[in-house]
Amino acid sequence: MKNKLHIGVLALQGDFAEHIQKLQGLGCSTTEIRLADQLNNIDGLIIPGGESTTNAKLEAAVGKTPIFDAITKTAKQGLPIWGTCMGSILLAKDIEGSIQGRIGLMDITVRRNAFGPQRASAEILLSIPVIGEKIFPGIFIRAPLFIKAAKSVEVLSSIEEGFVMAREGNLLATAFHPEMTEDDRVHKYFLSIAREK
Numbered sequence: 001m002k003n004k005l006h007i008g009v010l011a012l013q014g015d016f017a018e019h020i021q022k023l024q025g026l027g028c029s030t031t032e033i034r035l036a037d038q039l040n041n042i043d044g045l046i047i048p049g050g051e052s053t054t055n056a057k058l059e060a061a062v063g064k065t066p067i068f069d070a071i072t073k074t075a076k077q078g079l080p081i082w083g084t085c086m087g088s089i090l091l092a093k094d095i096e097g098s099i100q101g102r103i104g105l106m107d108i109t110v111r112r113n114a115f116g117p118q119r120a121s122a123e124i125l126l127s128i129p130v131i132g133e134k135i136f137p138g139i140f141i142r143a144p145l146f147i148k149a150a151k152s153v154e155v156l157s158s159i160e161e162g163f164v165m166a167r168e169g170n171l172l173a174t175a176f177h178p179e180m181t182e183d184d185r186v187h188k189y190f191l192s193i194a195r196e197k
């Protein structure tokens with residue numbers, strides 16, 4: 001088992017700095033990922049919150065090799081990848097009613113901005129049995145909702161309208177932002193997946 005994990009955080013746009021701070025607080029070393037060859041030698045990748053349409057446009061502009069293709073390749077080799085909010089949208093195979101660019105690896109359907117502008121930002125108390133009994137404060141910011149999943153997907157947390165956390169093998173998605181709370185149990189859960197590798 002690895003002692004010190006080295007985790008990459010996609011840093012095209014969005015709240016990558018908050019993830020990096022959290023990861024360093026948990027004893028990981030980190031790299032801001034902008035180019036395809038930076039994906040070598042990391043134990044896991046986080047795709048942060050931000051704006052999915054902007055990231056889809058930026059990805060082709062940043063390096064010679066589009067980073068989304070390289071992420072797909074390393075994911076297929078088993079790299080653990082966790083998408084938070086926008087990151088979950090980029091990971092989803094299906095974005096309801098949209099043909100916007102994506103990485104498209106996880107067999108879920110997401111509905112963007114599902115909580116509407118009137119609830120653009122809210123804290124919802126979540127039950128996430130896989131991290132323990134204690135309720136987790138879920139921060140939702142113009143968040144998506146997961147509305148469909150293939151059988152291969154394990155739903156890890158649900159609310160009335162749909163589900164908000166799911167895992168499919170080496171892929172993890174949260175509609176909310178665990179990097180914005182004091183509670184570090186979802187980060188620890190992802191690190192446990194990275195350690196399994």
Ligand code: GLN
Pocket residue numbers: 048049050051052053084085086087089112113141142143144
């Ligand atoms: N609404 C954004 C999108 O659709 C996601 C918001 C977020 O990541 N906080 O890309």
